[in-house]
Amino acid sequence: MTALFFEPGRAFAQSLDSNDPLKSFRDEFIISDPSLIYMDGNSLGRLPRRAIDRVNDVVNKEWGERLIRSWGEGWFSAPQRIGEKIGQLVGAAPGQVVVSDSTSVDLFKAVMAALDLLPERFKIVTDSFNFPSDLYVLQGCASLLNGKHIIQVVPSEDTITPDLPALYDAIDESTALVTLSHVGFKSGYLYDAAEITRRAHQAGALVLWDLSHSAGALPVSLDEWQADLAVGCTYKYLNGGPGAPAYIYVHRSLQEHMRSPIWGWFGDQRPFAFDLDYLPDAGIKRFQCGTPPILSMLAIEPGLDLLLEAGIHRLREKSMALSSYLIALFDTTLAPLGFVLGSPRQLEQRGSHVSIRHPEGYRINRALIEDLGVLPDFREPDNIRLGLAPLYTSYEDIYETIERIRSAVAGKLYLKYPAIRQKVT
Ligand SMILES: *Cc1c(COP(=O)(O)O)cnc(C)c1O
Numbered sequence: 001m002t003a004l005f006f007e008p009g010r011a012f013a014q015s016l017d018s019n020d021p022l023k024s025f026r027d028e029f030i031i032s033d034p035s036l037i038y039m040d041g042n043s044l045g046r047l048p049r050r051a052i053d054r055v056n057d058v059v060n061k062e063w064g065e066r067l068i069r070s071w072g073e074g075w076f077s078a079p080q081r082i083g084e085k086i087g088q089l090v091g092a093a094p095g096q097v098v099v100s101d102s103t104s105v106d107l108f109k110a111v112m113a114a115l116d117l118l119p120e121r122f123k124i125v126t127d128s129f130n131f132p133s134d135l136y137v138l139q140g141c142a143s144l145l146n147g148k149h150i151i152q153v154v155p156s157e158d159t160i161t162p163d164l165p166a167l168y169d170a171i172d173e174s175t176a177l178v179t180l181s182h183v184g185f186k187s188g189y190l191y192d193a194a195e196i197t198r199r200a201h202q203a204g205a206l207v208l209w210d211l212s213h214s215a216g217a218l219p220v221s222l223d224e225w226q227a228d229l230a231v232g233c234t235y236k237y238l239n240g241g242p243g244a245p246a247y248i249y250v251h252r253s254l255q256e257h258m259r260s261p262i263w264g265w266f267g268d269q270r271p272f273a274f275d276l277d278y279l280p281d282a283g284i285k286r287f288q289c290g291t292p293p294i295l296s297m298l299a300i301e302p303g304l305d306l307l308l309e310a311g312i313h314r315l316r317e318k319s320m321a322l323s324s325y326l327i328a329l330f331d332t333t334l335a336p337l338g339f340v341l342g343s344p345r346q347l348e349q350r351g352s353h354v355s356i357r358h359p360e361g362y363r364i365n366r367a368l369i370e371d372l373g374v375l376p377d378f379r380e381p382d383n384i385r386l387g388l389a390p391l392y393t394s395y396e397d398i399y400e401t402i403e404r405i406r407s408a409v410a411g412k413l414y415l416k417y418p419a420i421r422q423k424v425t
Contacts, residue, residue: 006328013399016325022310022318026392029239037397037404039376041389042213042353045239050302058298075294079266080285082297085304086238086247089312090211090230091221096249098284099234099297100266103212103246104133106231107179109287110248111141112261114177114206114229115149117254121176121205127154127162129184134210138179149176160187161344168199175205182220183213183351186379188343190214190351197225212236216307217352217390218316222249229254237352237389239303244296248287255283264289310391318390319352325395326354326386329402337409342383352390355383356405362421363414364405371413372404378425 006012017023029046031038038046062070074081083097090097100106115124124138135153142149154167162184171178178200183190193209200207208229211220216237222230230249234240250258263278265271266288270279280286307315323343330341334356342355358364361382368374368384377385386401387393408414 006325008329008332010396010399013325013395016321016395020318020395022314022390023394025306025310026394028306029392031392033373035373037374037401039374039386039388039393039397039401041239041393042217042236042385042387043377044235044242045216045237045303045389046392047241048239048302048306050305051239051241051299054302055295055299058295063295075298078294078297079288079292082301082304083247083284085301085308086215086232086234087249089220089238089304089307090215090232090249091219091223091225092249093223093252096222096252096255096284097247098288099245099247099300100288100292101246101248102243103210103231103233104137105289106246106248106287107134107137107208107210108141109260109262109289110208110229110231110250111138111177111179112144113250113258113287114208115141115145116259116261117257118176118204118206121174122149123170123172123175124149124151125154125167125170125175125178125200125205126151126180127167128156129162129186129189130179130181131185131210131212134179134181160342161189161349162191167196171200171203171205173203175200175203177206177208179208179210181210181213183218183353185213186342186383186385187355188213188351188353188385190218190344190349193227194221194225197227201226213351213353216312216315217319217388219312222251227251234300234303238300238307239389239391240300241296244300245293248284250284250287252283255286258286260287260289262289266290266292306391315390319388320347320350322388322390322393322395322398323347323350323352323354326388326398326402329398330354330356333402333406334409337406339409353385353387355379355385357382358384358409360409360414360419362425363417363419364408365425366417366422367408367414368404370417372408374401374404376401380421 211232
């Protein structure tokens, strides 16, 4: 740990920043307004400077000049090349990760492939911390399969930590698939993925992890856990840009036994043979579908390179120090104003964002965005989420955020906003 004891005051934050081994990475990002504090890197990562040059090249040179020749000069292989870099971040040996589609679509493909592999089993186990889109995809899969499956959504008692005994109880001989978000999107709870994977395998079930809120901020060890399947988005901690395509991991031993539910030509062994019958690629490529979105896919790579340069263990180290510092300031400054912590206090159970809760959370969040130059986000019913992106979030950002939240509440700035929800929060 970088720092275990925290002192109040800005000077302490500044001293933590000046001793931060990752501090130079902040300069790799566009920070157009230094007074704006960005606390939403867990939702949309900042723009890496290198991505601007890369996108310029892709548009002007690769598309503009090289035209269709570019398919053979790096475009066609990009889903796998970039997949391998993501693989390094999530502990996957080569040949198991490919970039394609969106997280929701990849999740659909992975769920259908898993259920297809275990047709005798009818239960899908997940929990109430999973991302709603993931739950919708599960419901859609069950509906497509004519209601043969039941989805057991294990509830949480305290809304911060999952009910692990109930989760383990739910996994039984009828379970085909256990699927969870590795880090919960509200409380930021970080699961013991190795243990859950082990328990699922003991019962003969497959496991599918959604890494959207963990990859790029903390170590993920898919091969070591012996995970079967994983998906994740690239626009959060990976800084790939809005709507950048997602990735899917299928353990090597399962690839040739699993079918993607969408048979497209990019998943075929020889797409340019234009054969009339589908013959799936032997490896991970079978989980690709159609022509990938090249512009947004190539924009992912510069952000990945930064993460790989920083090293995932150093990133986790800093992320833990950032969240610990935030919670220390929270306890002294915000708890007395009616806030309660919405995230685990135990470090090893915490991902890279911290939720703080207040009955007026929604209006306070609006005051932060519109009056106070802080961009967090809000998750119902009362969570203000503070995302900590260790590549560029500074300790002073955290100090300043807590100060501005304190002023919003102490000065009752939020009272001017209605409690009626806007569309995007
Ligand atoms: C962000 C996120 C998604 C997003 O899915 P899209 O298909 O990209 O909209 C899915 N699952 C989890 C757990 C997420 O955090």
